[in-house]
Amino acid sequence: MKTFRLGGVHPSENKLSAASPIKQAELPKQAVFSTYQHIGAPAKPVVAKGDVVKVGTLLAEADGFVSAPVYSSVSGKVAKVDAIVDASGYRRPAIFVDVEGDEWDESIDRSQTLVKLSDRPDLTPQEIVAKIKAAGVVGMGGATFPCHVKLSPPPGTKAEYVIINAVECEPYLTADHRLMLEKPDEILVGVALIMKAVGVTKGFIGIENNKPDAIRLMTEKAAAYPEIEIVPLQVKYPQGGEKQLIQAVIGREVPAPPAIPIHVGAVVQNVGTAFAIYEAVMKNKPLVERVITVTGKSLQSPTNFLARIGTPMSTLIDACGGLPEDTGKVIGGGPMMGKALLNLDVPVCKGSSGLLIMNEKEARRGEEQPCIRCAKCVGACPMGLEPYLLATTSAFRNWEKAEQNNIVSCIECGSCQFTCPSNRQLLDNIRVGKSTVMGLIRARNAKK
Amino acid sequence: MKKFIVSLSPHVHSTDSVQRNMYGVCIALIPALLASLVFFGLGALIVLLASVIACVFFEWAIAKYILKMQRTTVCDGSAVLTGLLLGFNLPSNLPLWIIVIGALVAIGVGKMTFGGLGCNPFNPALVGRVFLLVSFPVQMTTWPVSGQLTAYTDAATAATPLAVMKEAIKAGDPSVLDKLPDAVSMLVGQTGGCLGEVSALALVIGLIYMLCRRIITWHIPVSILATVFVLSGVFHLSNPIYASPDAVLMSGGLMLGACFMATDYVTSPMTPKGQVIYGVSIGLITVIIRTFGAYPEGMSFAILIMNAFTPLINNYCKPKTFGEVTKK
Amino acid sequence: MNLILIAVIVLGIVGLVAAAVLYAASKKFAVYEDPRISQVAEVLPQANCGGCGYPGCSGFAGACVKAADNGSLEGYLCPVGGQAVMERVASILGMSVSASAPKVAVVRCNGTCENRPRIASFDGVRSCRVALMTGTGETACAFGCLGCGDCVNVCQFGAIRINPETGIAEVDEELCTACGACVKTCPRKIIELRPKGPKGRRMVVKCVNRDKGAVANKVCKASCIGCGKCVKTCPFEAITLSSNLAYIDPEKCKLCRKCEEACPKNAIQAVNFPPRKPKPAPETAAPAGRPQAETQTVSEAPRPAQTEGKENA
Secondary structure (H helix, E strand, O other): OEOOOOOOEOOOOOOOOOOOOEEEOOOOOEEEEEOOOOOOOOOEEOOOOOOEEOEOOEEEEOOOOOOOOEEOOOOEEEEEEEEEEOOOOOEEEEEEEEEOOOOEOOOOOOOOOOOOHHHOOOOOHHHHHHHHHHHOOEOOOOOOOEHHHHOOOOOOOOOOEEEEEOOOOOOOOOHHHHHHHHOHHHHHHHHHHHHHHHOOOEEEEEEEOOOHHHHHHHHHHHOOOOOEEEEEEOOOEOOOOHHHHHHHHHOOOOOOOOOOHHHHOEEEEEHHHHHHHHHHHHOOOOOOEEEEEEEOOOOOOOEEEEEEOOOEHHHHHHHOOOOOOOEEEEEEOOOOOOEEOOOOOOEOOOOOOEEEEEEHHHHOOOOOOOOOOOOHHHHHOOOOOOHHHHHHHHHOOOHHHHHHOOHHHOOOOOHHHHHOOOOOOHHHHHHHHHHHHHHHHHHHHHHO | OOOEEEOOOOOOOOOOOHHHHHHHHHHHOHHHHHHHHHHHHHHHHHHHHHHHHHHHHHHHHHHHHHOOOOOOOHHHOHHHHHHHHHHHOOOOOOOHHHHHHHHHHHHHHOOHHHOOOOOOOOOHHHHHHHHHHHHOHHHHOOEEOOOOOOOOOOOOEEOOHHHHHHHHHHHOOHHHHHHOOOHHHHHHOOOOOOHHHOOHHHHHHHHHHHHHOOOOOOHHHHHHHHHHHHHHHHHHHHOOOOOOHHHHHHOOOHHHHHHHHOOOOOOOOOOHHHHHHHHHHHHHHHHHHHHHOOOOOOHHHHHHHHHHHHHHHHHHOOOOOOOOHHHO | OHHHHHHHHHHHHHHHHHHHHHHHHHHHOOOOOOHHHHHHHHHOOOOOOOOOOOOHHHHHHHHHHHHHHOOOOOOOOOOOOHHHHHHHHHHHOOOOOOOOOOEEEEEOOOOOOOOOOEOEEEOOOOOHHHHHHOOOOOEOOOOOOOOOOHHHHHOOOOOEEEOOOOOOEEEOOOOOOOOOHHHHHOOOOOEEEEEOOHHHOEEEEOOOOOOOHHHHHHHOOOOOOOOOHHHHHOOOOOEEEEOOEEEEOOOOOOOOOHHHHHOOOOOEEEEOOOOOOOOOOOOOOOHHHHHHHHHHHOOOOOOOOOOOOHHHO
């Protein structure tokens, strides 16, 4: 069975909510829309206090090419345009909407009927990309890179394959898994749309084989699409990393930064993105809701929700039986790459794939011991780096040596720190080094 | 409002720990420990106990009273391991006071002077052993014959296979090699020698255990053993005064060194490529010392020499970074 | 005799070859060194203490020459030789002596544990830059001191420390040489080099929070809310308000202390002034927070072990 070549670790899967079907989350009393739900320039608010909005009303427009618009996911009145501490931990401009009823914009097709690509033969690639761009679809796996940018290959590059990331290698998370089980046809149409948009004839969907039911169902459904192949992959973290997935599926290695996947002919999209693209193009529905896993060992009932974007996390936790007494840490995303949240007012945003509640005991890091030079971090690094060395060079501010040792190639997957027997906080230091070195490189390039 | 903990990812840990690795190696040493008790009885017990207790004591005392460290590393098992390995490298009739000196040098000079766990450039147990070897050559090279279960300092001694091999080379007479014990008894351990090195079989069991539990990788032991086998095979074929490769592999401290001493985390290279270079070099140096040197055994020197090269190997043997192939 | 001759000839040839190689090498690999560097190095104290942050006096001389070529010697100071030496250096390099008033690093945050409640507990490497990556850090203030001591680590003079009681950085004025290392390091740009002022007296806005007043008010008791009262009070127009934050221009400030009284949140502090006589006048500002300002530089507290923060490094 295929997998990526270098390193990797096997964290306990803990897919607590794998068997729980996707549940429609309750509407919140107030929804909050950060204008910063994607990588790139923040969106520019186009509404003011007192404006009446419906589901699908534009709240903030994209500001530049690498940006994405934000739509209202609820109907009601704009309470204020202010700021909120969002999942990133920073205070960002946001639009607050008081919810009244649930009225949808007329242009959105809310029927459940499947619209196939063959039903819409008139769609041109340009139209598809334009619709995706207008709907504000971003990478739903957590990276939140505006989708239309990836679908517009820079000049001089040619896409050969579309690879769909349905790996979900993060422990605990099951959002993509459930989505595949419940919306397989829609996903496949979405994949076909992506392939048409970038003009390729071969698509792969990579699924780790800890989801045999999803592999079976998708293979069955994909029989109708000869150009789409389901690729079962051996379970190994971080298979969902873009570069790792490309290597696992088509065996090509993306060169070190600044090269991007398109340089080896691959366009990678998350399975949730494929679904969002289907809805955006075929149903005319902007990105207003997403599947999010709310989970944790001490949580009463871990659930997968279809939640409106802007719903406060606390609403979702209440729907799972409330915040447990012994909560130590709340993580937006998975345990390997997620971000610890400061409070529960943080709204669901386009990139929120999960919400993980950890109890006090799980949450604390172990006591740091001296490095015993066991080289387990070297063995675990999926990028073939030497984490122990990068961490020390960063700690001693030896940026030059850090750069020589390719610190910028680090994908911050956390495998090194996960595996370290001495509980060393390798990635903390490496992150500081990486951001410094990247700053130095930028400064150098700017001078040239 | 409740105070949450904030930290950067990853938020989970593999639960692997220093203790698990150190005691894992100790567990891997149990077959060899049992073998040494079976062959040397009381002597083995006294030597091992003395060595372990002395090592742990020195580690604790130095950390607490000389270095004044906040927390000592006594509990992590590294001192116990050093003590066990030092004991395995000593003859079973060694007087207690020599053992204590060995432990002091191993822990005090070999480890704590550099800052304790993780900072030492040389394998502490080997520093102790080599110190004793050059300071007390007579006591360190008279090995009791195995099977004397109750004898300690009064045990009868005999020539080891290594001494026989050396004698054969000196005399230039292949018939001297007939004095070597047969292969089976060398494998199981019916020969003279240091405590831990008599039974190659027990050591291999320990090695397999460590590989299965992923405490170490195969690179170092396999590259050492393969190099020694090939090189001594070449010598043996070119001239029968040199012992056959299987006898070379099973004699002396080679197995113990390849499985447990050279694989020490702190003093071995970090990358697989570096580890192979390190292993091959140790094998080469060992065979050269055994064949041409003054000492019958060269394993400890080979490992210490390569320990010194470890930083250099680390500096030059970089792992291949992801995507490097296409960079050309 | 013959033997001696051979030896002499052989040695002579070896010597000649070596000389030729050395000559060629010195020509080929010659590194041009600016003659001014050695001139500057000569006037330096040659203590090679590294206190300036450069490897020895010649390293510092090189840095000075480079800085002079870039137009300014600002921020370059030999802590051993002081201003006198720097003047000589400047004259060698043909720079005008920046006869600026002596400066000192000032931590513009008073978000003590008491003033600024901790809303989360940070777990990880004790470094401000790591804490910054988690978001606002342990407090809700997105601008204040993170208290992990990156500035402590870079200070060559042990002049800055994290006060364990307040959890924020504190500068020892006696030891501070105004080298600016902490200013460059602080990821939140809280530390500023300000003129020491006459007798070390100066007025400082001890806050850099640029959030709106309501937000700033909520996260910290001692935050500047941008109300502008100080701006109106100041008779010398020394205070400006930009993005909800007051700033006192040290050049214009006449140390009248009116702003201190006007500030409703005690964000403006008077440093090194003698204790004020209690006035029975109707004063709104509570004097409770004041004594802290006066005692700020009393260095009775144990000097920080310089390695304190470095252990994490």
